[in-house]
Amino acid sequence: MSKYYTFKIKRYLPNEKPITRWDEFRVKLNNMERVLDGLIKIKETMDGTLTFRKSCAHGVCGSCAMKINGKNRLACQTLVKDLPEIIEIEPLPSLPVIKDLVVDMTLFFQKNDKVLPYLINEEPPPQRERIQSPEDQHKILESITCIMCGSCTTSCPVFWSDKEYLGPSALLKAYRFLFDTRDKATEQRLKAIAGQDGIWRCHSIFNCVEVCPKEIDITKHILKLKRLAIKKGFKGGQE
Amino acid sequence: MRYRWNVGSLAWITHRITGIILTFYLIAHIFVLSHLKDPTAYNKIMAIMKNPLLKVGELILFAIILKHVFAGLRITLLELGISTKYQKTMAYIGAIAVALLWIIGAFYFLREVI
Numbered sequence: 224m225s226k227y228y229t230f231k232i233k234r235y236l237p238n239e240k241p242i243t244r245w246d247e248f249r250v251k252l253n254n255m256e257r258v259l260d261g262l263i264k265i266k267e268t269m270d271g272t273l274t275f276r277k278s279c280a281h282g283v284c285g286s287c288a289m290k291i292n293g294k295n296r297l298a299c300q301t302l303v304k305d306l307p308e309i310i311e312i313e314p315l316p317s318l319p320v321i322k323d324l325v326v327d328m329t330l331f332f333q334k335n336d337k338v339l340p341y342l343i344n345e346e347p348p349p350q351r352e353r354i355q356s357p358e359d360q361h362k363i364l365e366s367i368t369c370i371m372c373g374s375c376t377t378s379c380p381v382f383w384s385d386k387e388y389l390g391p392s393a394l395l396k397a398y399r400f401l402f403d404t405r406d407k408a409t410e411q412r413l414k415a416i417a418g419q420d421g422i423w424r425c426h427s428i429f430n431c432v433e434v435c436p437k438e439i440d441i442t443k444h445i446l447k448l449k450r451l452a453i454k455k456g457f458k459g460g461q462e
Numbered sequence: 463m464r465y466r467w468n469v470g471s472l473a474w475i476t477h478r479i480t481g482i483i484l485t486f487y488l489i490a491h492i493f494v495l496s497h498l499k500d501p502t503a504y505n506k507i508m509a510i511m512k513n514p515l516l517k518v519g520e521l522i523l524f525a526i527i528l529k530h531v532f533a534g535l536r537i538t539l540l541e542l543g544i545s546t547k548y549q550k551t552m553a554y555i556g557a558i559a560v561a562l563l564w565i566i567g568a569f570y571f572l573r574e575v576i
């Protein structure tokens with residue numbers, strides 16, 4: 224079953240005047256197709272200047288995150304049949320726009336770098352890999368599924384108002400290593416996230432949880448980080 | 463910028479707004495209390511307080527306090543480790559509790575003043 228949808232797309236064209244405008248396209252899509260299919264059809268048959276990011280088209284790479292009908296989501300994971308006939312598309316909020324739906328993610332990735340997103344373990348490595356038991360793996364499994372699409376951080380009102388805030392995605396990454404039993408840099412990591420731009424700025428608004436395409440309960444993880452930091456603080460940094 | 467509201471963000475924004483209102487109310491409250499120095503001043507202020515508009519204001523204030531208390535309880539429970547799975551349920555229960563307690567409170571309050 225196919226149906227016509229109206230795509231209202233917020234354009235940002237730095238070399239044109241006015242720089243921003245709303246364009247409308249009528250696209251026929253069947254109920255198996257996703258917003259990304261509509262965007263590709265528009266680009267291929269109506270307006271080749273329309274710019275957006277995409278790669279895998281299967282919710283794996285995290286490059287097609289955008290604001291669809293007032294909510295951040297992956298264009299390749301959002302079925303048009305679940306949306307009203309008028310589909311309003313904007314770039315991710317609160318990051319600088321480069322063109323149309325493409326935002327500059329530099330700031331987002333800088334936050335990620337700040338939480339030391341790599342294993343730190345000074346002990347000499349064993350002959351083969353550092354073993355992790357399935358139980359230990361389970362502790363961090365949910366946080367590992369993050370594809371770094373940026374939906375969460377750009378949906379967070381705290382991040383909107385304060386670009387210094389690490390944001391849900393980076394804090395989730397911090398969790399991923401803090402609760403990894405092979406990692407030994409607990410002190411260093413807590414220092415990176417417990418400052419004034421870290422965990423304490425999270426007000427449990429749950430906007431991030433609402434949008435995460437991998438259905439990660441990010442707030443749950445941040446709350447666990449808060450409890451860990453408090454426990455460490457009371458014990459003078461000792462376990 | 464328009465962005466879709468959801469239970470969590472609504473709970474957060476009402477918690478904030480009621481908190482700001484209560485801060486200003488407390489300052490005003492302490493200011494008025496500091497003027498209750500002698501019986502004449504007391505009677506004068508109490509006469510002003512009889513104004514029906516202020517009575518309505520007190521009912522609104524009661525709702526604001528209740529809302530703020532229950533929003534705070536929800537956040538405290540979350541921080542203490544009650545599963546975030548229940549964050550929406552807790553917000554709904556809080557809203558129902560606010561409504562119920564407000565109706566009961568308003569009933570006794572109005573019985574006193576009318």
Ligand code: SF4
Nearest residue numbers: 369370372373375435
């Ligand atoms: S936590 Fe979810 S919303 Fe945030 S970057 Fe990872 S996959 Fe995207």
Ligand code: FES
Nearest residue numbers: 278280285287299
């Ligand atoms: S294109 Fe890869 S997640 Fe959508």
